[in-house]
Amino acid sequence: xxxxxxxxxxxxxxxxxxxxxxxxxxxxxxxxxxxxxxxxxxxxxxxxxxxxxxxxxxxxxxxxxxxxxxxxxxxxxxxxxxxxxxxxxxxxxxxxxxxxxxxxxxxxxxxxxxxxxxxxxxxxxxxxxxxxxxxxxxxxxxxxxxxxxxxxxxxxxxxxxxxxxxxxxxxxxxxxxxxxxxxxxxxxxxxxxxxxxxxxxxxxxxxxxxxxxxxxxxxxxxxxxxxxxxxxxxxxxxxxxxxxxxxxxxxxxxxxxxxxxxxxxxxxxxxxxxxxxxxxxxxxxxxxxxxxx
Numbered sequence: 001x002x003x004x005x006x007x008x009x010x011x012x013x014x015x016x017x018x019x020x021x022x023x024x025x026x027x028x029x030x031x032x033x034x035x036x037x038x039x040x041x042x043x044x045x046x047x048x049x050x051x052x053x054x055x056x057x058x059x060x061x062x063x064x065x066x067x068x069x070x071x072x073x074x075x076x077x078x079x080x081x082x083x084x085x086x087x088x089x090x091x092x093x094x095x096x097x098x099x100x101x102x103x104x105x106x107x108x109x110x111x112x113x114x115x116x117x118x119x120x121x122x123x124x125x126x127x128x129x130x131x132x133x134x135x136x137x138x139x140x141x142x143x144x145x146x147x148x149x150x151x152x153x154x155x156x157x158x159x160x161x162x163x164x165x166x167x168x169x170x171x172x173x174x175x176x177x178x179x180x181x182x183x184x185x186x187x188x189x190x191x192x193x194x195x196x197x198x199x200x201x202x203x204x205x206x207x208x209x210x211x212x213x214x215x216x217x218x219x220x221x222x223x224x225x226x227x228x229x230x231x232x233x234x235x236x237x238x239x240x241x242x243x244x245x246x247x248x249x250x251x252x253x254x255x256x257x258x259x260x261x262x263x264x265x266x267x268x269x270x271x272x273x274x275x276x277x278x279x280x281x282x283x284x285x286x287x288x289x290x291x292x293x
Contacts, residue, residue, distance in 0.1 A: 002062025005088045006069060007055055014076055015054040021072050022058045029059040062089055108146065109153025112175060127153070127178050130203050131171060144229050144255040147279055147286035148172050151253055152227075157181040161223040163245055165238070166230035166256075170197030170210065176225065177206035185221060186212040224250045232261040239268040246272075246291045254287040262287065 008018050015032060022030060033055045060069075066087050073079050105115045111126030121128045152172065158180035164173030167186035174197070177184050184206075186197045194212040201210035226246050228235060235242070235254055246252050252273055257265050262285040266276050273289030280286075 002089055002091050004060040004062050004064045004066070005090065006058045006060065007086045007088075008058075008073060008076075008079060009053065009055050009084045010076060010079060012052055012054055014078060015056060017076055018056045018073070018079075021075065022056070022069075025058075025060070025069065025072070026064065027058045027060060031057045033057065108149035112149060112153035112179075114149070114171070127175070129171065129175050129178055131169065131174075131200055143281040143284040144257075144286070145171060147281050147284065148227060148229050148253060148255050149175060151279075151286065151288060152176055152179065155179070155225075155251070157225070160225055161185075161247075163187065163221065163223040163226045165218075165226065165228040165242060166234075167197050167212065168193050168229070170200045170212070172227045172229060173197070173210060174200055174204055174206055176227070177201070177209040178204060181209060181225075184210050185218070185223070186210055187215055187218045188212070189215050221245060222247050222250075225253065226250070227253045229255040231256045232258065232265050235265050236268045243269055243272040243291075248291055249293045250291050252276075252287075252289050252291070255285065257285040257287065259283050259285055261285070 006022075010018055019030065019032075070081055070085060073081070073085055079085060105113055105119060105121060107113050107122075107125075111124070112129070113121055113125040113127070114129045114131050115121045116131060149172070152175045156179070157176045159182045160176075160180075162173060162176045162181045162184045164170070164176070164184060164186045167173055167188045170186050170193075173184040173186040186194070188194055188197070191214070194214070197210065197212045198207070201207040201212075222245055224247050226242055228238070228242055235257065243252065252269065254265065254269070259280055262278060266278070266287055269276060269287070269289065272291060274292070276287050276289035278285060278287060
């Protein structure tokens with residue numbers, strides 16, 4: 001089967017019109033992305049912000065006629081073909097194979113390795129996590145995940161209770177389980193993330209240790225280690241809940257924080273975790289602290 005991809009570059013105010021026009025056509029998928037490197041990192045609650053320049057991408061079956069779509073888009077102010085409109089046809093692909101070709105084994109710390117699928121792990125690996133992220137965030141390639149995994153590699157989790165809040169693919173919680181955690185609660189507001197977490201837990205034979213759930217199912221639980229790799233705004237909002245979940249003498253590990261946001265996030269936790277340590281990688285920050293006994 002073949003596919004037709006349509007990309008339209010428009011100003012922010014015209015993006016809704018393009019969406020509306022294309023939704024009346026036999027479109028299979030429709031996405032909006034940044035067209036000019038103007039990231040919107042943390043929208044407010046209930047907001048759906050757009051970038052100043054937007055690329056609207058639509059996917060159609062390969063037999064869809066191009067000219068009627070081009071004529072339709074000529075109704076949008078400021079849109080000229082070929083300057084703003086491009087069409088691309090491509091054949092179906094084995095997406096899992098393509099992903100595996102791009103995702104190579106990665107080392108974190110001294111001995112923790114993430115390995116895609118059934119790829120061969122290096123002989124030096126002492127702890128191996130086999131991963132398929134599915135549709136969820138978390139492969140280890142992002143600096144925030146990298147920082148968290150290095151921290152996990154450097155700690156002994158034997159017999160400990162762990163909470164992974166905002167678990168994505170489950171990579172952090174599963175890494176803790178592989179390193180000996182007795183129980184791991186993985187929390188995410190995306191059901192697809194919980195599916196990916198459960199699948200990856202089974203892939204690594206730690207499904208009996210992992211308990212995945214939505215935030216509404218997460219009661220007031222306490223743990224020896226709380227991991228939260230999300231974003232600065234929810235970390236600040238969730239500070240009472242996350243800080244309160246850490247046992248005396250336990251560790252709090254926070255990431256998903258830009259370097260310029262670190263002090264604000266750190267201030268939200270200082271009352272319970274004095275002297276939090278800061279690590280930086282490529283402009284992203286890891287905050288770690290220990291609750292006093």
